[in-house]
Amino acid sequence: MTTEAPKDYATDYDVLDPNYIKNPFPVWDQLRDKCPIAHTGRWGGSWMPTTYADLFAIAQDWKHFSSMDVLVVPPQLQAGSAYLNEEGEFQGDFPGVAAPPITSDPPEHTWARKMLLPPFTAKSVARFEELTREHCRHLLDAIIAKGTGEADAAVDYAQQIPPFVIATMLGVPTNMTADFTQWVRKFLELGPFNPEGAVEARTNILTFVWGQIQDRRQNPKDDLLSYLVQQKVDGQPVPDTHILGTSFLLIVAGIDTTWSSIGSALWHLAQHPEDRKRIINEPEIINSAVEELIRAYSPVTMARLVLDNVEVDGAKMCPGEKVLMNFPAGNRDPAVFEHPDEVILDRAKNPHIAFGVGIHRCAGSNLARMEMKVAIQEWLARIPDYSLAGASDETTWAGGQVRGPRTLPVVFPQ
């Protein structure tokens, strides 16, 4: 692992550099002007587009840019294989289990996605809104009951919401949420620094889910896991490895992404009393406010694997190379967004690509929006006035392919 800070982001960027993680925005602005598709040799090497147009073009071109491998930092997950170590050997259990459809290309992707979409429409996820609201209120009760006027808005609040909601949807005990959170952090956030721990976390998740799947086959319930095991493709049951991989995806993809978005929104609002007031006084702008906060603080950067020689915006890419889809940078591209670095809660034109663009548009986008809306509304209903704790910003950020606050100390009047 390279630990030296990058000298030139155009040729040597490091998505795990602490300064970059804390404030990547000026780097993206420089790159867009100077070298719109940057390259690095770090972490196995990758390309990184930063303009909206290039990101759009690559995301639409799934024939050249495969989703078989969406991670850049280890452990690397490949469809149809288990985790590969540096020697290319299988690591961990459950070989053959990937995370479809995020790790699928057409034609598998087409049916795998179709199967997953109905339970994640806006209408379907609305069933869980009231429950999410109650959960947020309980969390806020506990924060306020401490009587200190202090909270960690990431640990005590944002982090507690998505695992509860996805556990409820899947139909697994909500007392599993602490385990889910720990596993997902070990797998994604801490994986680059501890690949063995990530493999172990993957095995933990798959072992747990496999037990649940077998249970739903015997005792179907009204939950997402039961829905998945009952699906058929061309009249045939979906293979176990597929159901297992999709269930794994639902746990991994639905947790630290949304928790990062909620945390970033609360970080922004802590420093912008005028935006807090607007959301409180103009409740009708909440949907547009959520989209704008997702745009400005997009957490997710997925990768693509180059399948064939292809040139994009002057960058000559070869088979086997990776492309880091920097959707967050595209969402701050001045060619598409006026005053991209300003949060404008009622921004009229906001075709953001925080949920990706093209065939891999985040299947959980409506769920993420619902959780963000509820989390922000409930927080502001109870803690309308708050600010970052300490004289300087003490927030710590996780980076890599999912960026968001991991600790967010705030203070509020008692």
Added chain:
Amino acid sequence: MKIHVDQDKCQGHNRCFVVASELFELDDYGYAHEVNDGVVPAGMEEKARLAVANCPEQAISITEDD
């Protein structure tokens, strides 16, 4: 004015439905379709343009009346 959602391009972001719910409906998969054969009622033209401007897939087209 008429609007049309290209079903080969729509990926179900739901942005059009949120900004102009009078002009679109969502199917069971979350994909958007124009309602009323795409005819935009008088006074809704601005909402139709907003839907176009907010679609990340560039899937919505407008045909202006002659």
